[in-house]
Amino acid sequence: MLGSPLSIIRLFHRSCPCSSLSTMKDEIKILAEDREHGASELARRSLALLAERAQTSPATTCGDLIAELNLLADQFRQIRPSIAPVQNLVGRWQSLLSRFPQEEVVSLRPKIVALAQQLQDQSQQAVTAIARQTAALVGRGATVMTHSLSSTVVASFKLLKDQGVDAIITESRPLLEGCRLARKLSEWGIATTLITDAQMGLFVGKAKGVVVGADTLLKDGSVINKAGTLLLALAARHQNIPFYVASETFKRVSASPTQAQLEEKAPEELALESPPGITLRNIYFDITPPNLISAYITEQGIYRQASKLPFYNNARE
Known part of the structure; x- marks a missing residue:
């Protein structure tokens, strides 16, 4: 807990x-x-x-x-x-x-x-450099959608707060970190819409682009991030909305998607009753494949092909 x-x-x-x-x-x-x-x-x-x-x-x-x-x-x-x-x-x-x-x-x-x-x-x-590139890519007056709470995305919004951007934020269950992000953006004067995770597909078409962070970048360019990221990427692709991943290169590892470990936490966090015969699951992360990602925004530049992404040198394996 x-x-x-x-x-x-x-x-x-x-x-x-x-x-x-x-x-x-x-x-x-x-x-x-x-x-x-x-x-x-x-x-x-x-x-x-x-x-x-x-x-x-x-x-x-x-x-x-x-x-x-x-x-x-x-x-x-x-x-x-x-x-x-x-x-x-x-x-x-x-x-x-x-x-x-x-x-x-x-x-x-x-x-x-x-x-x-x-x-x-x-x-x-690295976070500062990525935020600057993200702000330049998104541009003045854009509507940006995100999921969960990434410090890199927060830093990007901070640079954009005086450029007339709007934000669409998912609540990000089960711990509702999206609600905290929405509150912060509102305090900065950013016009913010907070939605349930289930409304992703309804609202993504209203955004100029989606920007999410990453917990891990896998060898093939797949992204491990808060569960729901994959669904948002699919919704964005369906409506031809660019889907960007803002991530430091030191988040990249040599593991493949089949080798990735996805953390599962206590089902009590879901705040739901479990009647007899029903199993509650609370998997925290999902994997978004590179074909759904428009570009990776890193401290070393913007990469539109996963094969060009640099690895973090000398990380101890």
Whole structure:
């Protein structure tokens, strides 16, 4: 189930470092249960927590410190199998960590922290670059439709808020993150229409284009994202509406659609009664194939062919 509001606040607005492994395990559990934040935000938070542990670990040798951090990093990478940024950014951090020369642990700690911060900065810079390209592609006065809550899409709307754009937002069940997005856009002065997920096909024709984020980009260009994304892409194709995916390249992995793991969460989140003989399912993600995607908007440019998409170099597999 979703962590409490206090847990979410504690996750992203910490006032004290993680001082023990038991506390770190609690943080890993919170990340695993977090349904409030986007994939890239979770990856950046994972790096921040690893940096905190690098500072507070009782390890007295370089080897012991790196071994402990690698063990924790492996746990972070396993918590959300449908979300590539945690795997790739943390994996990249581990790969670079292994290249540090043996030295006194007191001088190694700040270097490890700086490396984590560098990767966090690169992630945030990628989001900013994608938002600029998305805003330029969408253009002034457009109506844009989206599904779920992507930090990259939010950043794009922020740049568009003074350009007369309108927004069509799906509620995005079961946790209704679309409602939170609609509220934010309305506060920015963007004319916003909030609809149930079932109305996607009715409203997509009113949009100039659809822009969604991605939790993972698969090898063939398929996109793992919030369940309902595939239905929206199909509706957009049926009505000849462009369907864009705004995603950082570090969300790409070498797995194929048949190898992808789609997370399934507690059916209680659906807030429905289950009479005898009925099974409730709550699969969080679906897979949208590349033939339904008009273009991929990345920090390295806009790609209209999945075969041209770059991989994130040196991600630890």
